[in-house]
Amino acid sequence: MIRVMLALLAALMALPAAAQDSMPPAPYAYNQLEDPAKEAEAAALMATLRCLKCQSQSIADSDAPMAGDMRHQVRSRIRAGESPDEIRVWLIARYGDYVSYEPTVSAATWPLFAIPVLVILIGGGVLLRRLGKRRSDANVDGGEAA
Amino acid sequence: MTQNRLWLWLPLALFAFFAGLAGYMLTQEKDQFVESTMIGEALPEFVLEPAFGGLPGAARADFVGGKPRLLNIWASWCLPCIAEAPQLDALKAKGVEIIGIAIRDRPEDVANFLGQYGNPYTRIGSDRISEVQLAIGSSGVPETFVIDAKGVIRYQHIGDIRADDVPVLLAELEKAQ
Numbered sequence: 001m002i003r004v005m006l007a008l009l010a011a012l013m014a015l016p017a018a019a020q021d022s023m024p025p026a027p028y029a030y031n032q033l034e035d036p037a038k039e040a041e042a043a044a045l046m047a048t049l050r051c052l053k054c055q056s057q058s059i060a061d062s063d064a065p066m067a068g069d070m071r072h073q074v075r076s077r078i079r080a081g082e083s084p085d086e087i088r089v090w091l092i093a094r095y096g097d098y099v100s101y102e103p104t105v106s107a108a109t110w111p112l113f114a115i116p117v118l119v120i121l122i123g124g125g126v127l128l129r130r131l132g133k134r135r136s137d138a139n140v141d142g143g144e145a146a
Numbered sequence: 147m148t149q150n151r152l153w154l155w156l157p158l159a160l161f162a163f164f165a166g167l168a169g170y171m172l173t174q175e176k177d178q179f180v181e182s183t184m185i186g187e188a189l190p191e192f193v194l195e196p197a198f199g200g201l202p203g204a205a206r207a208d209f210v211g212g213k214p215r216l217l218n219i220w221a222s223w224c225l226p227c228i229a230e231a232p233q234l235d236a237l238k239a240k241g242v243e244i245i246g247i248a249i250r251d252r253p254e255d256v257a258n259f260l261g262q263y264g265n266p267y268t269r270i271g272s273d274r275i276s277e278v279q280l281a282i283g284s285s286g287v288p289e290t291f292v293i294d295a296k297g298v299i300r301y302q303h304i305g306d307i308r309a310d311d312v313p314v315l316l317a318e319l320e321k322a323q
Contacts, residue, residue, distance in 0.1 A: 022223070022252075023250040023251070023252070023274065026274075026275035026276075052180050052285035052286070053285070053286065055178070055180075065250060065276075066276055066285070066286075069250075069275050069276035069277075069279075069280065070276075070280065072275055073277070073280055091280075092183075093183065093184075094182060094183060094184055094280065094281070094282070094283035095180055095182070095183060095283050095285065096180070096181070096183045098180060099180070
């Protein structure tokens, strides 16, 4: 157990050290595109792509060198005329759905979208029945529930 | 009536279930690796400049023809890459051709690293903006890919190669024949 903990600790300490390099960032890692409309497209896309090194952040949020290189890819591809969807598809083909934060309806995720609708329908049904019942009760008692 | 009362506990039961699930998942070790979904796909087209003066650069064309090869994604600033250096030497000694791609690296640093830890490579391309790394679905250093003689990606090893990974990689190279 202690050996496992030590190994984990060592692994955690090794990661930040391993992420260091002294190279200047890629041209479009920290520089916006000249065209504001294209930059807006790129920014919206970057906010929905996962940083692979720091997996709870988007590449727009992360200062990891690899996130910078991914931003460079996104901006230079948008600049070259690719659509945000094409770039997302390109990345998903390499890293799977995991790289994208944009929710998609698929065989595994459809209940996430269906359940809220179902719950609202059931809730509405229950509410209608209750209200209807109360109203008919009120009619019988001569308006006591008002 | 009691039948109806039981229904009232349902939301609480659901809440307890999800709280329990969250608590359980917190104790589970998370797999931090993002695997490439390019296995079985052709290695993308690329041409990279030499990473330092001593060896030629690397291109997709260098993987086509002859025997399956290893594509090693590494960097001189990467500590686990030092740990895997002896295992790459062991693979080289078995007659495996290893082509390196150095990520975000400088020629002098590459030369230093190879001088210190040995050079198992026949070629090293310099990927200064992780372009090829992203194109093959690699998410860190070091990673090692088996590329067959048709230039198709057949296997991915994530992290440094340990002694017991060497036979696995040799078997994957054999399978890619």
